[in-house]
Amino acid sequence: xxxxxxxxxxxxxxxxxxxxxxxxxxxxxxxxxxxxxxxxxxxxxxxxxxxxxxxxxxxxxxxxxxxxxxxxxxxxxxxxxxxxxxxxxxxxxxxxxxxxxxxxxxxxx
Amino acid sequence: xxxxxxxxxxxxxxxxxxxxxxxxxxxxxxxxxxxxxxxxxxxxxxxxxxxxxxxxxxxxxxxxxxxxxxxxxxxxxxxxxxxxxxxxxxxxxxxxxxxxxxxxxxxxxxxxxxxxxxxxxxxxxxxxxxxxxxxxxxxxxxxxxxxxxxxxxxxxxxxxxxxxxxxxxxxxxxxxxxxxxxxxxxxxxxxxxxxxxxxxxxxxxxxxxxxxxxxxxxxxxxxxxxxxxxxxxxxxxxxxxxxxxxxxxxxxxxxxxxxxxxxxxxxxxxxxxxxxxxxxxxxxxxxxxxxxxxxxxxxxxxxxxxxxxxxxxxxxxxxxxxxxxxxxxxxxxxxx
Ligand SMILES: Cc1cc2nc3c(=O)[nH]c(=O)nc-3n(C[C@H](O)[C@H](O)[C@H](O)COP(=O)(O)OP(=O)(O)OC[C@H]3O[C@@H](n4cnc5c(N)ncnc54)[C@H](O)[C@@H]3O)c2cc1C
Numbered sequence: 001x002x003x004x005x006x007x008x009x010x011x012x013x014x015x016x017x018x019x020x021x022x023x024x025x026x027x028x029x030x031x032x033x034x035x036x037x038x039x040x041x042x043x044x045x046x047x048x049x050x051x052x053x054x055x056x057x058x059x060x061x062x063x064x065x066x067x068x069x070x071x072x073x074x075x076x077x078x079x080x081x082x083x084x085x086x087x088x089x090x091x092x093x094x095x096x097x098x099x100x101x102x103x104x105x106x107x108x109x
Numbered sequence: 110x111x112x113x114x115x116x117x118x119x120x121x122x123x124x125x126x127x128x129x130x131x132x133x134x135x136x137x138x139x140x141x142x143x144x145x146x147x148x149x150x151x152x153x154x155x156x157x158x159x160x161x162x163x164x165x166x167x168x169x170x171x172x173x174x175x176x177x178x179x180x181x182x183x184x185x186x187x188x189x190x191x192x193x194x195x196x197x198x199x200x201x202x203x204x205x206x207x208x209x210x211x212x213x214x215x216x217x218x219x220x221x222x223x224x225x226x227x228x229x230x231x232x233x234x235x236x237x238x239x240x241x242x243x244x245x246x247x248x249x250x251x252x253x254x255x256x257x258x259x260x261x262x263x264x265x266x267x268x269x270x271x272x273x274x275x276x277x278x279x280x281x282x283x284x285x286x287x288x289x290x291x292x293x294x295x296x297x298x299x300x301x302x303x304x305x306x307x308x309x310x311x312x313x314x315x316x317x318x319x320x321x322x323x324x325x326x327x328x329x330x331x332x333x334x335x336x337x338x339x340x341x342x343x344x345x346x347x348x349x350x351x352x353x354x355x356x357x358x359x360x361x362x363x364x365x366x367x368x369x370x371x372x373x374x375x376x377x378x379x380x381x382x383x384x385x386x387x388x389x390x391x392x393x394x395x396x397x398x399x400x401x402x403x404x405x406x407x408x409x410x411x412x413x414x415x416x417x418x419x420x421x422x423x424x425x426x427x428x429x430x431x432x433x434x435x436x437x438x439x440x441x442x443x444x445x
Binding site: 050078 | 154155158227233234235236267268269290291292294296339355356358359
């Protein structure tokens with residue numbers, strides 16, 4: 001199908017999951033992870049108000065710029081990597097993200 | 110001992126609305142919440158966000174909805190134990206439950222309604238291996254009494270309003286204040302940011318940006334923190350206190366140990382009356398689970414309404430309960 005893309009999510013145990021994500025459902029990466037029942041809480045529902053979908057982007061895809069909200073939230077998060085950390089909920093699924101690889105950040109207490 | 114009819118754990122929207130529905134049946138309620146103010150997620154996470162799916166309100170700010178709920182339940186004079194976490198539940202000889210908080214406040218009621226949402230909001234602890242060894246021995250996640258820091262050396266970490274506000278406040282109290290933040294910009298209120306910059310320039314505090322605390326050293330009590338700077342590497346800094354301020358996050362907490370059936374951090378209930386597997390203990394709102402569950406405020410309100418009917422029958426097994434619309438008699442509150 002041309003309107004789905006492939007994304008690889010590496011979970012906290014290091015296991016890779018190949019996911020197929022629709023680009024026409026107005027979804028973001030956090031929601032895709034949840035729909036595959038990966039251990040992503042998404043407490044705030046996708047408003048960059050928690051950091052339970054914090055992940056490290058492993059590929060060179062062009063991503064949307066970080067909003068102030070996202071930067072602020074990453075400030076409160078732990079295990080943040082300045083170069084690769086993002087909140088999954090702020091990455092809308094579109095064709096450009098085909099082949100994206102992300103690693104879930106450790107859960108903080 | 111605080112005595113009531115329905116003891117509600119969690120003062121989020123569902124706990125608050127329970128007071129209203131219980132009040133219509135002349136049942137009294139008391140609420141316990143680990144947060145210092147009522148409102149649960151609405152107050153703690155998104156007070157300024159508009160909600161669009163509360164029936165009758167095309168749009169309402171979360172904080173406003175909490176204010177309205179408080180106004181609505183006021184005639185029923187609910188009691189509050191705020192800033193305390195419900196810790197243990199025991200069954201007493203008379204069949205009622207005794208609930209004790211982490212601060213030792215004791216409550217008793219024939220019915221417990223758990224409206225604990227996603228769990229108690231607790232300070233987020235930075236992932237520093239031995240941090241728990243120094244809790245209350247130099248490491249505090251919440252500033253309860255600023256006098257503790259008088260003439261002491263304090264290192265604060267974080268970039269939000271509480272980190273900025275406490276830095277400003279303690280600048281006059283502590284001997285030395287160091288604020289460590291991961292980035293160069295701050296997300297707190299602009300005038301607080303400016304004030305912190307000014308205090309730094311005048312040498313009243315020390316600001317270290319692009320840095321994080323990565324280690325703690327001490328023998329019994331905290332002696333120094335290890336600060337890792339993005340480019341300058343690690344350095345040790347002697348201090349009496351380390352106060353990491355990284356906001357709050359919900360954790361299921363003690364509820365997990367109360368003998369209730371739990372599935373994926375949520376309490377299993379019977380949708381007939383939202384009762385749990387333990388008689389007299391109910392669970393409503395985000396904390397419960399059943400086939401088809403949706404974590405919505407609207408659904409929690411419905412659950413609360415059906416739950417108090419069952420609670421009434423448990424408290425007054427022999428009394429008849431007649432169902433009345435509020436339009437018939439209006440809201441008849443309690444006199445005291
Ligand atoms: C960003 C965001 C946006 C949302 N938007 C909407 C929306 O548009 N519409 C909608 O319907 N829903 C929305 N929700 C969901 C909604 O907020 C929840 O469904 C609602 O808050 C659940 O209410 P509650 O009373 O069950 O629990 P909560 O609001 O979570 O309150 C539970 C309270 O219990 C306390 N507690 C827990 N355990 C203990 C204990 N052991 N001792 C003492 N206190 C304890 C907690 O401290 C907390 O204050 C949103 C949620 C978020 C985070």
